[in-house]
Amino acid sequence: MKLCASDFPEVPFQLMHNVHLEEVEMINAIYDLIVEIEAGANKSPVLTEKLDGLLTHTKEHFANEERLMQEAHFPPYAMHKGAHDLFLSEFEAALADWRESQTVGPIAMFLRLKLPRWMKDHIGSMDYVTAGFLAMHAK
Numbered sequence: 001m002k003l004c005a006s007d008f009p010e011v012p013f014q015l016m017h018n019v020h021l022e023e024v025e026m027i028n029a030i031y032d033l034i035v036e037i038e039a040g041a042n043k044s045p046v047l048t049e050k051l052d053g054l055l056t057h058t059k060e061h062f063a064n065e066e067r068l069m070q071e072a073h074f075p076p077y078a079m080h081k082g083a084h085d086l087f088l089s090e091f092e093a094a095l096a097d098w099r100e101s102q103t104v105g106p107i108a109m110f111l112r113l114k115l116p117r118w119m120k121d122h123i124g125s126m127d128y129v130t131a132g133f134l135a136m137h138a139k
Contacts, residue, residue: 002028003116008123011131013138015068019061020123026054027111034108044102051095051107059088069130072137080126087118 003024011017033047062084069077094110097103 001112002031003119007116008120009128011123011127013131013135016065016127016131016134019064020119020127023054023057023061023119026050026057027115030054030111034104034111037104038108044104047104047107048099051098055091055095058091062088065127065130068134072134074130074133076126076129080130083122083126087122090114 005021005024008020008024011020030047030050033043033050037043037047062081066077066081066084068074069080074080091110094107094114098107
């Protein structure tokens, strides 16, 4: 099932919100590929490319967010960064499994279950608070 931008809270710092919207679009394109692969299409190389793109985008997203938190002296920076690091390690492990096995089931489960749940929880809690703090300090 595709993600909808309205499934996630709009954070009060536009730069962060825009990045979340970009990721929703990227994830939905990956979902489409997974459905095609599950139906028998030979698009594994394209899926790998799209997953690599999402991983790169996510790393850049987190690095930029962490830089902004440090510049603003955001008090719970370490906790927020720790959540990013944990998620990245889980995403990288799922991607490594995909690369090795080329079995779509596990990466599909990660993307359909783990990723949206994590995004909703993370955006609705840590990112929302962080965005409010950054918006106050940007004025």
